[in-house]
Each structure stands twice: as structure tokens, then as C-alpha cells.
Amino acid sequence: MTSVIVVFSRANENYEVGYVTEGNTAKVADVIAAATVAPIIEILPAEPYPTTYDGTVERVKREMEDGVEAAIAIRMHAGNDADASASADAAFAEADTVYLGYPIWCGVPPLEVDTFLRGHDWTGKTILPFITHGGSGFKETPEHIAALTGADVRPGLAVTGVVAQRDPEAVRRAVDGWLGA
Template identity: 40%
Template sequence: MIKFMVLLGIVYFSRTGEQYSVGNITEGNTAIVAGMIADKTGGSLFEIKFADDVYPAGYSELIKFAQKEKRQKARPAITGTVDNFAEYDTVFIGYPNWWAEMPMPVYTFLESHDFTGKNVVPFCTHEGSGFGGTDEKVRDVTRARMLRGFAIYGHTAQKDRDFAREKVNEWLSSIGF
């Protein structure tokens, strides 16, 4: 039997600082989940980072700033590149769900890469809204073949990592990873 090597990447956007229901954090909720996916799949991690990070660390200020970006449909500059992106068969895309929307830097990433022929797997952290339609937005922007995504409470990823890892692993197994 011939086994083909599948290259996969885990691209994510995550925030530290003061966050809803978890307080001040030094590792973002979505970053935690991305790490769990990488542990299980062996995929390469790529964090979407700002070229100039002007997002406030305080939760109330962050809300105002991110909502303004959403209204303006901003596409903030990001830094770094995914090595060999064209070679990836599957790309996991992770983000926090902010008011039924992906953070604008995620759009910057998605719109600047060619997803032709790739499988895309969305995952998000949230505090009650699940995907809130953001998985459909990933599909619309990438026009890629979508695999069933995964949504988990941010506070679960942050405060109950064993349970979160169990759920991540169950999901990954259910979609063939």
C-alpha cells in the first residue's frame, strides 16, 4: 500500500491581554487550540501577526477598535509568510469569533493567498455564538473544499485544557486526522 504524505498548515489569529470571561491572558485562546491541532496532526503553525500591532490590550478598548475595523471592512497589514504555501494540501484557519465576524487580519491573510485545490478547515474560539456564520465566510473567501470545522468556548480552551484537547482530538479523528 502506498501512503501519500499530506502537507498541512495551521494558520491562526489570536490575542493576549484582557479577554472576555478569562481575564488577562498570556497565551490566546485560539493559539491554544492551534497548538493542540499541531500536536495531533504534525502540521506547521503560522500565526497571523500585524505589521504594526495597534490593537489595545484592554478588553473594552479592543471591542471598540475591532468593531470600528469591522464597520470599515479594514484589511490591516500583516507580517510574515507561510513557507511553501502552494504545497499545502490542507489548511486549518483559526480565529476568535468577534460579533459573528472573523478579525480583519484573518481576511487580509485569506485574501492574499490562493486556496485553489486545497482543503480548508475552520476552527474558532467564542463565548457563546459558535461559528456564527464565520465558517461560511471562510468558504466564500477561499472558495476551497471545506472540511467540517470546530468551535469551542475560549474559556474552555483557556481554563480546561485537558477537556479541550479531548474535544479537539475527537473532532480531528472524525474528519480523518
Template identity: 40%
Template sequence: MNKPLVAYFSASGTTAKAAAVLAQATKADIYEIVPETPYTPADLDWTDRSSRTTKEKNDPSFRPAIGSKSLDVSPYDTIYLGFPIWWYTAPSIIKTFLESHDFSGKTIVLFATSGGSGLGSTAKDLQPSCPGATIKSGKLLNGRQTVESATKWLNSFK
């Protein structure tokens, strides 16, 4: 079996912490999805109808550009894909990431961080962006994750 990959987008650092623990638990390579234009606190203000995240939510075709180095996904069979939940689903940049690579035949396991909502229909929302891949709705990795708790969660997939 090929080595797994933990790929994640983190706007405030919370998802980055969960991704680091998960990468350690899986002995996976790790890749940060970095937006070409970083999100500011004003961009993340979901109560502001003119904020960047609100505008992205209101335009389902919008795909923020990725500024991080390119990634060859061919060596990976399993990709753990993490992000904060925005508007009850994944941020638009996750669709950019998925549509920028060929994930055919791969398994993508979602994990997320959230202040109040779950993954809901995120797997279904993302499936059109990665045809041929199997997406599994994972879980929220909020709070203090440990390698032990991440390993226990990972074992639930076996």
C-alpha cells in the same frame, strides 16, 4: 498526503492555546497570523463604538495588514484556520490572510474560540476570500483542549 498546517490569529492568547493543541494532535506545522499593528485592550472593547474592532466590523472592505513572516501554502493540502469570533464571524485579518494566498484546491477547516457565540455563517462569510478552496465549518475549541479531545474531533472528518 502533505503535512497539514494550523494557521491562527489570537488577540489574547486563547486561540493560540487551542492552536498549539491542534497542531500537536495533527502533527502539523503552525503559523501565527500576527497583525502589523497589535490589538490593544481598548481596540478589543466591543462595547465602544469607536474601538478598532467596531470600526473594522462596520467597514467590510477593511483588511488589517499582516506583520508576520510570509508563508508558502503550497506544501499544504489541509489548513486548520483558527481565530476568535468577533461580531459573530471571523476578524477582518482572517480575510487579509486568505486573500494573501492561493488556496485553490485546498481544504480549510475552521476552528474558533468564543465567549458566547458559535461559528454561525463564518464559513460562508469567508468563502469569497479564498476562491477554489473548500471551507469546512469546524467547531469552537473553548476551554481546556487536550490532544485526545482534538484528535477525537479530527477523526470526525475522516
């Protein structure tokens, strides 16, 4: 069984945690990567978000209202200097298990996650979602992901942003429990 971690995360000012150099969801992805040795494919917005939380919320709401399909860039974290997009494409194509990480924004995954989901073939893949949130939990995002991909979406892991940033041991325990380690 081959796996890959696909994650969207945002640094800078985050809800309830202030300014951070690594986003909440990225912190959880790092723990999953350490436990699974899976490479990380990072989804990035083609146009960076504002550094402030309020500025990001304003943009997200506007883009959601306008029905924007977010442009994305991809960065591979696999410890090599090969062409990042080719390496990400190969890692994704080989994987049968995808750990999909994203924050909950306005009750849904970021638009960049939807762009990634629509742009890939999910045939035969199992998705294990993991999220960070400020108290909302998953909402209907697993059903949303299943509808976009047709993949087998399994029960996920939800971690609050505060825990992701401030309690690495709790994140490790939660990941270990979720993975059955």
C-alpha cells in the same frame, strides 16, 4: 497529505478569561499541532491591538464600520531560524489541508484573517476551521471563508475561550474527536 495550521489569536485581556499570555485560539492551535505535527503560521496584526478587551472591541468595531483592510505580519512556528515569511509561504503552498483558527469577533473572523484569505491561492486546498468564542459558535463564518477562498470548507471545531484557557484536557479530547483520533 501535507497540512499547515494558520491561526490568528490575541493575548492580553480576553472575554470571560481575563488577562492571558497566550490567546484562546493559539491554545487550541497548539493542541492541533501536537496531534498533527503540522507547522503553525501565525497571522499578526501589523498594528498591535490594545491590551484591554474593551479597547480591542472599540477598535474592531470602528475598523469594521470603516471597511478597513487590516495590514498583517506573518510568523512561522516551525522550529527553525529561516526567513519566516519565506518559510510560511512555502509551508502554505505545499499544504493541501489548512487548519484555520480564529476567534469570533462581532460575529465574524478578525479582519486580519480576511486579509490572509484574500492574499493566498486556495486552489485545491481543504480548510478545516477551528474557532474560539464566548458563546456565539461559528455564526456564518464557514460560508464567509468558502466565499472568499473557493476552497472546500469542512466541518469545524468550536471551543469557548474559557475552556481553551482553563481545561486543556477538554481541548485535547475535543481536538482528538474532531480529527478522528
